[in-house]
Amino acid sequence: MISFAGMARAGTASLLLIATVLALSPAFADDGFPFGSEMTLDVDRxxxxxxxxxxxxxxxxxxxxxxxxxxxxxxxxxxxxxxIFVPGAMENRTCPSDRAQQDDELIAALAEAGTWKRQGDFVSFVGAKTLRFRINTN
Structure with a gap:
């Protein structure tokens, strides 16, 4: 005879195994995070x-x-x-102060983003400011 406690333990163990496998497996689906890709910010020059x-x-x-x-x-x-985005050290190149300021704001917005979403070839990082990037498919 199978006990309820035994079934509960087996069910819990199965759920933990599935959760572990899903957490450790890389996201390579078409709608997953674009690991191994290059993306360009969706803005004008x-x-x-x-x-x-x-x-x-x-x-x-x-x-x-x-x-x-x-x-x-x-x-x-x-x-x-x-x-979660953690910026590393940035190379300061000679450029106008307004562009350097925009770079700092872009880095801060990426670091503040808490969620992301993908819609086709576009990935958005959502925080206080939403940043939209196009996945380069060429």
Whole structure:
């Protein structure tokens, strides 16, 4: 005869195993986080500049940032629709102070984002300010 407590333990163990596998498996689905991709900020070019900020995201969440003026590294951690971005040291390049300020604001907005969502080739990081990036598919 099977006891209720035994069934409950088996069910709990099964749920924990499934949750662990899902948490440890990388998100490679088409609607998942775009690990291993390059993305460009969905904005127009600034007057006098050919650059548009972009992120190159590695398979483990490591990021290379090329902004309007600055460049550097960072790290994304993703669990479901929750995202954490930790910026690393940024290289200060010679540029106008307004562009450097926009770079700082962009980095701060990425760091403040708490969730993300993907709609086709677009990924949005949502916090106090929403940042929308296009996944480069070329």
């Amino acid at each position: 600034q007057r006098g500049s050919k650059r548009i900020p972009n992120l190159e995201i590695g398979d483990k969440g490591e990021v290379i940032l090329e902004l309007w003026c600055k460049g550097g590294k960072g790290q994304f951690s993703v669990a479901g629709n929750t995202v």
